[in-house]
Every structure is written in C-alpha cells, then in structure tokens.
Amino acid sequence: MAETRVRSAARRKLPAVADLYARAFQDDPAYVWLFPDPAQRARRLPVLFRAFVQHLHRGTGALDVAVRDGRLVGAALWDRPGRTGRRRAAPTGVPAHNASVATPRVALLLV
Template identity: 40%
Template sequence: MSDVRDAGVQDRAAVAAMLGRAFANDPAMSYVFPDPQDRARRLPKLFAVLFDGDADGMRLVSGPADAATLWRAPGKASTPLTAMIAQALPLIGALGTAIPRGLRISGAIDAHFPVEPFWYLHVAGVDPSQQGRGLGGKVIRAGLARADASGAPTYLETATESNLGLYGALGFQLIGDWQVPRGGPRFWSMRRPVGG
C-alpha cells in the first residue's frame, strides 16, 4: 500500500475528474442526473464538493488519482446543516435542477446510517481505464487499516449490486437493502467490524 497516500488540495481536480468517470454509469448518479451528457458535465463538480466536504475524515488516493476513497470520521457521517449552508453555492452549481433528486438520495442515505459511531466509506472509485488491477481494493484496505487502528467499525452503502462481492471480500457484511423513495435506486448497506 506504499503508493496509497493522503490526498491534498493539489489532488482535488484529478480526484474529482476520475470519480466523475468512475461513476458515469452508477445507478444513484444516473438517477440524480438522468441525461448522460449532463451527468458527465456535472459529476466532476459534485465530486469536487464532496472532496472538500470530507476534508475532516480521510481522503486517500493511489498513484496519480487512479483510485480514491473519501471517508467520514465517526460521528460525522451526516452533513450538518451549517456545512450544507457553507457548501450551498457549490452544490447548486454542481446539481443544478437535480437538487430535489440529490436531496432525496442524501436523505435516504442518512436515514439508514447505523446508530453506533463508525467510519463511513463515503465514496470509492477507480478510473475505468485502471479497473481490474486491484487498485480499488488497495486504496480501501489502506482506509480500513486506519479505521481499525482507531477502534471503530466501518460502514458503506452501494447502489451497484456487483460491488457486493468486492466489499464482502474486504470483510463487509450485508446488513440491509432499501429503495430511495419516488422511483429512486436500490441501495445495499454493509458494515465491517473492527479487524473485519
């Protein structure tokens, strides 16, 4: 894991662009931005906002942003109202008319968080040109090692059913599945105990 490092401000644009490509066909992002061209244009902006919002957790990157994870620290999984207000203009710029769908997904995600303190694997992505090389697992394992050292379990949700095998191999256990209201995508919630 020697090439996995903390992502800094200098990595913001590259990480946001890579995550935009990685999530181009994600069911949740396809729901938020139904038009593929609009999605391609807006996703890097959205991931730049998320990158900024996760500065207090862990932002890990492999190589020149071939893979990245954004983590939120225990007790900070939900975005507080003050942070949402501070990010309002960038979020409006990123989401545009998709704000209601974005808020619907965000609200559903928050409603399914565990009650215990946990590290939240908020975002994990690998550049499509680099997938299949183990980079995603490597950058996730680096975050899991830090989470284990803190003594807190980890949690994630995914709207991509094919991700369940990867996360299962990393020690995550399926704890539920649920649907975003009003025609939104299905999500799977997974938890990993300390040392998983």
Template identity: 40%
Template structure:
C-alpha cells in the same frame, strides 16, 4: 499504470480525484437516476465530487487516493467516527457545486441525502461515503488497496465501518471485506435501491 500506492489526499489532488470519481460513477444507478442524460453526467459529475471533497471530507482527514505513477486511479472519501454529518456552514459552501452538478434535479438529490441521513447508524464508526476507480484501472487492485488501507486502521482502532452500496452487484465485493447487508431502502419517484452495509472490526 503500475501497482497502486495509497496515500492521503491533499487539496491539490481535488481536481484529479474528482475527475476519477466522475468517471467511476458515470454508470452508477443513483447518478443515472439523478442525471439521466449521459452527456450532462459526463460533463458535470466531477463537480459534485470536487465540492463534497473540498467542503467536507478532506478536512476530516479520511480522504485517500490510490496512484499508479503520477495518475490518481482511485479515491476513497472516508469520515472518522462521529464526523460524517456536514455542518450547516459546510452545506452552504458546497451548495454552488451541487447546483452546478444537478441543476433542476437538486431537490431530488437533497431528498436522497435526507434519506441516507435518517438511515445512518448512531454508533460511532468510520463511514465510507464514496469509493471509486477509473474504469481504465478497474480490476487492477486500486480499490482493494484503498479498502485495505482504511479497514486495517479500523481493525487497529477496533472501530466499525459503514457504507451504502448504490450497485447491488457490488455487495459481494464489500462482503469480501467483512461488510454485511443491514437492510435496503428505495429512493423516491421510482428511484433505485440503496443497500446499507456494516462491518464489525476484526
């Protein structure tokens, strides 16, 4: 793959970007807790990202992909200020994909979503719901290109940004972009921590 080119995602990108995100989150602590079986995670995780992209994030206009040649090496699912909450209709449309992904763990997955909603800041901000790169291109600037693309816009609009890091080791990476840890909450039933982070515009 060549250097990363960032562009807005289209509906036609959903299958490829969801596969990329499925690979990116294969070793994510929250996903491993929800779907502990490696084979199940490998086969099903992309369905989650396809569903939430198709029925929520894409319509908000904040989904971007980083490509090298024809391949999608990384993707970021952002929601603009005031638009991070799913509507009831979106939740219903996304539900079949969530069921296909999580099966009997769906209740646990929905509990995670509720915890994240309760901790979510009220102040208007750009919300980075998901960012991930294919392990094959990690360290080649794809994630960096996606972060810079949206954060440059945040700064131009003087808008804050917010994310939850599901990997403690990723916190320093986000700190390099100006995010600061605002707390920590641990998922129920022995689940891993989630680390909320906030970025003031520059």
C-alpha cells in the same frame, strides 16, 4: 502490470479526486436516471462531485489515493469517528457509543 500504491494525500488533490469520481460514476444507474443525456451528465457530474468532496469532507476526514504509473486510479474519503458534521442514528442493535467508527463516505478503485 505496474504496481498500485495507496497513500495519504493532501486536500489539494480533491479536484482530481472529484474528476475521478465523476468518470467512475458516469454510467451509474442513479446518475443516468438523474441526468439521462450523456453529454449533460459528463458536464454536471464533475461539478456535483467537486461539491461533494470539497464541502462534505471539509476538515472532517482523511483522503487516501491509489496511484499507478503516476496516474490517479482510485481514492477514498474517510470520515473520522464523530466528525461527520451531523449526528447519525446507530444501526439497530448497535450501542450508540460503538456507532462512530471510521467509515468511507465515498470509496472506489478504478482498474
């Protein structure tokens, strides 16, 4: 089996990441409910995920990709602490100053 390498990637890779997410979520129950027709879902999810990755993470996070045999097989978009563009409430029992840890907004790995 080929080795999978994870590395930081430039923002110019966002369209490929959006397409990867669209394929990965093609059969996700929430998106099946939202777009019941498979052909419509296949057309709309790439557009939806392009908007997500290009606008939700504009200048606020980092992009890591997983590559195997020169092919993109996974990706993670990360929000940097305090850089989500909107305030989030701290989880119950967590002091507000500890709630800003880096968290993945969208993360997945296709195998």
